[in-house]
Amino acid sequence: MKLNLKIWRQKDANTKGEMVDYTINGVEGDMSFLEMLDVLNEDLINKGKEPVQFDHDCREGICGSCSLQINGEPHGPDRLVTTCQLHMRKFNDGDTIVIEPFRATAFPVIKDLVVDRTAFDRIQQAGGYISVNTSGNTVDANATPIEKDKADDSFYAATCIGCGACVAACKNASAMLFTSAKVSQFALLPQGRVEATERVENMVRQMDLEGFGNCTNTGACEVECPKGISLENIARMNREYLSATVKG
Amino acid sequence: MSGLIKSSIARKVVMALSGLFLVFFLAQHFTINITSVIAPDTFNEWSHFMGYNGLVQFILQPILIAGVIVHFVMGIALEIKNNKARAIKYKKYSGGANASWMSRNMIITGLVVLAFLGLHFYDFWIHEMDYKYIAGNAEDPTRYYQETVEKFEPFWRTVIYVISFVLLSLHLWHGFASSFQSMGVNNKYTPAIQTFTKIYAIGIPLGFIFIAVYHHLNPITH
Numbered sequence: 001m002k003l004n005l006k007i008w009r010q011k012d013a014n015t016k017g018e019m020v021d022y023t024i025n026g027v028e029g030d031m032s033f034l035e036m037l038d039v040l041n042e043d044l045i046n047k048g049k050e051p052v053q054f055d056h057d058c059r060e061g062i063c064g065s066c067s068l069q070i071n072g073e074p075h076g077p078d079r080l081v082t083t084c085q086l087h088m089r090k091f092n093d094g095d096t097i098v099i100e101p102f103r104a105t106a107f108p109v110i111k112d113l114v115v116d117r118t119a120f121d122r123i124q125q126a127g128g129y130i131s132v133n134t135s136g137n138t139v140d141a142n143a144t145p146i147e148k149d150k151a152d153d154s155f156y157a158a159t160c161i162g163c164g165a166c167v168a169a170c171k172n173a174s175a176m177l178f179t180s181a182k183v184s185q186f187a188l189l190p191q192g193r194v195e196a197t198e199r200v201e202n203m204v205r206q207m208d209l210e211g212f213g214n215c216t217n218t219g220a221c222e223v224e225c226p227k228g229i230s231l232e233n234i235a236r237m238n239r240e241y242l243s244a245t246v247k248g
Numbered sequence: 249m250s251g252l253i254k255s256s257i258a259r260k261v262v263m264a265l266s267g268l269f270l271v272f273f274l275a276q277h278f279t280i281n282i283t284s285v286i287a288p289d290t291f292n293e294w295s296h297f298m299g300y301n302g303l304v305q306f307i308l309q310p311i312l313i314a315g316v317i318v319h320f321v322m323g324i325a326l327e328i329k330n331n332k333a334r335a336i337k338y339k340k341y342s343g344g345a346n347a348s349w350m351s352r353n354m355i356i357t358g359l360v361v362l363a364f365l366g367l368h369f370y371d372f373w374i375h376e377m378d379y380k381y382i383a384g385n386a387e388d389p390t391r392y393y394q395e396t397v398e399k400f401e402p403f404w405r406t407v408i409y410v411i412s413f414v415l416l417s418l419h420l421w422h423g424f425a426s427s428f429q430s431m432g433v434n435n436k437y438t439p440a441i442q443t444f445t446k447i448y449a450i451g452i453p454l455g456f457i458f459i460a461v462y463h464h465l466n467p468i469t470h
Contacts, residue, residue, distance in 0.1 A: 073342050105332060106333070208254065218352055235434030
């Protein structure tokens with residue numbers, strides 16, 4: 001396949017970026033999107049040019065490192081996959097592909113397609129944990145009975161890999177799907193209920209401080225999430241927050 | 249308390265509650281208005297009650313106006329915050345690939361409805377305030393039907409009303425069910441809420457359109 005690429009190039013966080021056109025030949029349908037970019041970069045390096053910087057790590061859809069807004073959608077046109085799992089067979093010979101970084105004020109561009117997503121780390125640090133002393137007296141997890149449906153919902157919430165596609169997809173750059181998944185995975189379990197009140201208050205406060213937008217329930221995040229995190233989590237977080245507010 | 253006011257979730261809940269209040273008011277407004285088509289005497293009777301009952305005039309009416317203002321001001325505040333959250337826009341953004349037009353354009357449909365409310369207040373509310381409190385006219389329980397029908401004589405006003413109700417329909421299509429999600433309701437009843445939302449979002453505005461067009465086509469002959 002021959003493809004026309006329009007890629008956002010930006011030297012660093014303080015430099016204004018621009019879209020740059022590239023043409024790439026010999027793209028195979030079995031290549032992943034990142035492998036296609038690898039080929040482009042090899043070509044650029046061979047020509048003595050600066051390669052395109054992009055985030056990646058595990059390349060098997062579980063680390064949450066890869067990002068990219070591809071033709072206007074985070075992780076591209078496929079559903080329930082990350083960019084590393086997106087295959088080039090989803091595109092046709094001669095296609096033009098627009099590749100941009102995830103855009104959000106809370107996700108500033110570091111270079112080219114690499115964005116700073118440490119805002120998610122700070123939200124997680126604000127309450128995405130349970131305070132349990134695990135040094136030598138760990139309680140067997142199975143010693144506490146948990147209803148199957150709650151355990152399942154907690155697990156599904158915990159599958160969030162924190163990639164930021166929800167923020168990238170949302171017209172408001174809201175981080176409520178991410179935050180609600182992290183709130184929900186603990187809120188559903190007895191171990192997490194102990195700190196539930198301060199957890200939701202602290203995580204929502206940090207989310208707001210980071211400058212993310214407000215959820216308007218468009219549902220775009222749920223559609224684009226590579227792990228299929230449900231909007232039910234946002235409703236649960238809203239309930240948790242209202243409950244915490246009433247309790248004072 | 250200031251933290252609560254700044255909280256994104258608290259603001260969502262304020263939008264939801266004020267929106268649901270206005271949704272409830274719409275149904276009540278429609279119930280009275282439809283009598284102007286099927287029973288003009290009842291319309292006169294009910295309109296007179298609404299216009300002169302102390303509870304309605306001095307308690308419920310201010311609450312309604314406050315509800316509109318809160319919904320509007322909070323909506324604008326959220327829109328400003330949301331625009332700041334993505335200061336640099338995408339060159340290509342496929343918004344339609346993952347969310348409905350209605351959900352993405354609540355600010356547009358909302359502002360059109362707000363502009364319509366300006367005309368609607370001018371047509372009926374300001375006229376009513378003038379009649380009762382400035383001109384100081386005596387009570388006339390039989391005037392409402394005629395005044396209402398005469399309002400829809402001009403073609404341009406009827407067209408504006410019809411267009412506004414279409415936009416209101418689009419606003420309700422997303423807003424009604426969305427308010428339940430904002431308040432944390434997403435459970436086995438959600439599909440029923442979404443179905444009712446669609447019926448309501450089409451039914452009520454269509455009813456208002458019917459009333460406006462009916463009176464335009466059936467003017468009072470003198």
